[in-house]
Amino acid sequence: MVTAADPGETRTGVWPAARPAAPAGRRSEAPSGLDRERITTATVRLLDADGAARFSMRRLAAGLGVTAMSLYRYVGTKQDLLELALDSVLGELELPPETVGARRGAATRGCRGG
Numbered sequence: 001m002v003t004a005a006d007p008g009e010t011r012t013g014v015w016p017a018a019r020p021a022a023p024a025g026r027r028s029e030a031p032s033g034l035d036r037e038r039i040t041t042a043t044v045r046l047l048d049a050d051g052a053a054r055f056s057m058r059r060l061a062a063g064l065g066v067t068a069m070s071l072y073r074y075v076g077t078k079q080d081l082l083e084l085a086l087d088s089v090l091g092e093l094e095l096p097p098e099t100v101g102a103r104r105g106a107a108t109r110g111c112r113g114g
Contacts, residue, residue, distance in 0.1 A: 034066060036074045036084070043085040052082075 042064055047055055057078055061068040075081040 034064065034070065034074065039064070039071060039074055039081065040084045040088050043081055044088055047085060055082075057081075 039060070043055075043060060046060055046063060050059070057068040057071055060081075061071055064071075071081070075084065
């Protein structure tokens with residue numbers, strides 16, 4: 001059952017008042033040594049093992065020994081995490097030297113307007 005708010009309390013919006021500061025003894029470091037690089041590496045490993053169709057934030061979190069919600073402290077969405085994983089994998093690819101030189105030349109010409 002919904003009850004009326006305290007008549008003596010003035011609210012300026014629908015959102016709750018600001019949260020109180022964290023307790024003094026609270027840890028500020030990442031839980032379980034979690035960071036974006038560790039999450040991305042585990043994501044790539046899970047994708048390699050199970051494929052994209054079976055990938056989930058819950059499965060990833062279980063493998064890291066954390067809750068799924070704790071992952072969102074480091075990545076905004078599942079899609080963002082999948083993009084980080086793709087960037088990580090593509091960053092490991094070795095391009096043939098002629099490809100690198102050709103791209104660098106094209107980029108330089110593009111910057112010069114020619």
